[in-house]
Amino acid sequence: MDEVGKVVRDYITREYLQEGDDREITETTALISGGIVDSFSMVSLLRFLEKKYSIHIPAEAATPEAFDTVQSIEALVHRFQRTEVSV
Amino acid sequence: MAFTNTVRNCYQTTIEEIKAAGLFKEERYIHSPQSSEIEVEFPVGSTIKKCINICANNYLGLSSHPAVIAAAHAGLDSRGYGMSSVRFICGTQDIHRELENRLTAFLGTEDTLLFPSCMDANAGFFEAGLGEQDVMIADRLVHASIIDGMRLCKAMQDTYKHSDMGHLEEKLHEHQDKRLRLVITDGVFSMDGDTARLADIVALAEKYNAMVFLDDSHATGFIGRTGRGTHEHCGVLGRIDVITTTLGKALGGASGGCVSGRRELVEMCRQRARPYLFSNSVAPVIVAGALKVLDLISTSTERRDKLEWNTKYWRGLLKDAGFDIKEGDTPIVPVMLYDAKLAQDVARDLFDQGVYAVGFFFPVVPKGQARIRTQLSAAHEKRHLDFAIEAFRKVGQKHGILGLGKKELLARCAA
Numbered sequence: 001m002d003e004v005g006k007v008v009r010d011y012i013t014r015e016y017l018q019e020g021d022d023r024e025i026t027e028t029t030a031l032i033s034g035g036i037v038d039s040f041s042m043v044s045l046l047r048f049l050e051k052k053y054s055i056h057i058p059a060e061a062a063t064p065e066a067f068d069t070v071q072s073i074e075a076l077v078h079r080f081q082r083t084e085v086s087v
Numbered sequence: 088m089a090f091t092n093t094v095r096n097c098y099q100t101t102i103e104e105i106k107a108a109g110l111f112k113e114e115r116y117i118h119s120p121q122s123s124e125i126e127v128e129f130p131v132g133s134t135i136k137k138c139i140n141i142c143a144n145n146y147l148g149l150s151s152h153p154a155v156i157a158a159a160h161a162g163l164d165s166r167g168y169g170m171s172s173v174r175f176i177c178g179t180q181d182i183h184r185e186l187e188n189r190l191t192a193f194l195g196t197e198d199t200l201l202f203p204s205c206m207d208a209n210a211g212f213f214e215a216g217l218g219e220q221d222v223m224i225a226d227r228l229v230h231a232s233i234i235d236g237m238r239l240c241k242a243m244q245d246t247y248k249h250s251d252m253g254h255l256e257e258k259l260h261e262h263q264d265k266r267l268r269l270v271i272t273d274g275v276f277s278m279d280g281d282t283a284r285l286a287d288i289v290a291l292a293e294k295y296n297a298m299v300f301l302d303d304s305h306a307t308g309f310i311g312r313t314g315r316g317t318h319e320h321c322g323v324l325g326r327i328d329v330i331t332t333t334l335g336k337a338l339g340g341a342s343g344g345c346v347s348g349r350r351e352l353v354e355m356c357r358q359r360a361r362p363y364l365f366s367n368s369v370a371p372v373i374v375a376g377a378l379k380v381l382d383l384i385s386t387s388t389e390r391r392d393k394l395e396w397n398t399k400y401w402r403g404l405l406k407d408a409g410f411d412i413k414e415g416d417t418p419i420v421p422v423m424l425y426d427a428k429l430a431q432d433v434a435r436d437l438f439d440q441g442v443y444a445v446g447f448f449f450p451v452v453p454k455g456q457a458r459i460r461t462q463l464s465a466a467h468e469k470r471h472l473d474f475a476i477e478a479f480r481k482v483g484q485k486h487g488i489l490g491l492g493k494k495e496l497l498a499r500c501a502a
Contacts, residue, residue: 015248035453040227040234041227041246043244043246047245
């Protein structure tokens with residue numbers, strides 16, 4: 001897990017786990033298919049990533065699959081960081 | 088495009104996937120009026136079975152009340168069967184406005200607008216009331232119809248952890264740059280039966296200059312000392328900006344819903360809410376029945392008091408029998424089983440014992456939170472609940488789950 005992954009993991013723990021929920025979030029924990037993040041509350045994670053990394057993630061890329069693990073979110077951020085740089 | 092075999096196969100595959108996932112829903116045919124005792128045909132074609140109904144939203148037992156039926160008959164005779172129109176063309180009768188005024192008085196708001204259902208009220212309100220410069224901040228466990236309504240609205244969406252006031256405050260603080268802020272909550276949450284921390288929500292909304300939206304469908308008519316709803320229960324009557332609620336549960340249980348609240352917000356719905364503008368008026372027979380319901384519950388608290396007694400009694404019976412229930416004081420009493428298959432098996436066995444209750448599991452509730460949701464009614468007599476608890480005991484013994492907590496139940500299912 002790189003620095004982006006750690007930031008994402010910390011945000012998910014803070015934003016989505018209820019008080020007393022001691023589940024550990026790892027790189028491969030199923031976030032959406034595992035019921036930790038739902039598609040309704042996923043928008044705050046999207047907004048957090050866009051603000052934190054000054055990137056724009058278009059709606060067609062913000063799929064439940066792309067947001068399903070810390071690993072896949074990490075890859076998504078890196079993909080759009082590269083896009084922003086190349087633009 | 089013709090409905091070719093390829094198209095048919097496409098749908099059949101999806102339906103098979105729903106079945107394989109254990110999410111296929113089947114209707115059970117009821118051959119009697121809605122009540123605490125019903126006659127059920129299930130599966131289709133089987134002998135009709137008499138059951139105690141412990142899963143209806145018939146909180147006040149008014150669905151088949153003789154006075155409501157008589158009023159509905161009179162409404163049918165005096166105002167006809169249907170309006171054949173939306174409200175603003177030629178679909179508004181004097182009794183539609185009379186019901187809106189009566190609901191306004193009952194809920195303690197400024198104005199009310201009827202919708203074909205509360206689902207429609209929730210689908211229509213947000214788009215009509217908010218725009219791109221605004222933000223909606225919803226409790227994460229609000230009803231699905233609110234989520235659908237929010238998705239139709241251009242305002243920014245955000246959520247806060249269920250009933251977590253610290254998290255809500257963070258969100259309100261974060262969105263101070265928006266033109267309008269709206270905090271959105273259910274009054275009583277339909278799956279867990281817990282009550283919103285409405286006094287705290289209102290205090291935060293006032294501190295951060297936000298409006299409050301309350302869906303009180305599982306509260307109107309029976310929560311609060313005189314049944315006005317969660318805002319009465321929490322001591323914030325007159326301080327909620329928008330209330331949506333239904334006529335389809337405690338208030339007679341037929342259909343219809345409303346948006347009730349600040350005059351300008353209601354007017355925005357009248358002008359712009361698409362489910363109001365493009366759906367037929369609530370049928371006169373339902374309006375007449377609902378007016379009688381309001382007569383009954385405005386003059387006496389007898390039914391909500393009986394419901395309160397039944398709720399306490401039933402919660403006590405379940406606990407004494409060794410079931411793991413969600414704590415609370417509302418007539419929604421979830422019996423926690425945690426495992427989806429166990430919830431389905433228990434519901435089936437209860438039906439065999441003459442008790443009609445339904446298992447709920449993911450995606451209706453979070454994974455690992457499967458349950459039987461029981462709901463009380465003022466139509467339940469003590470003997471109904473005594474019969475039901477015997478059935479629960481027998482089924483609990485059969486599955487070896489009495490006296491077990493969450494960890495033990497999950498371990499038992501994993502074994």
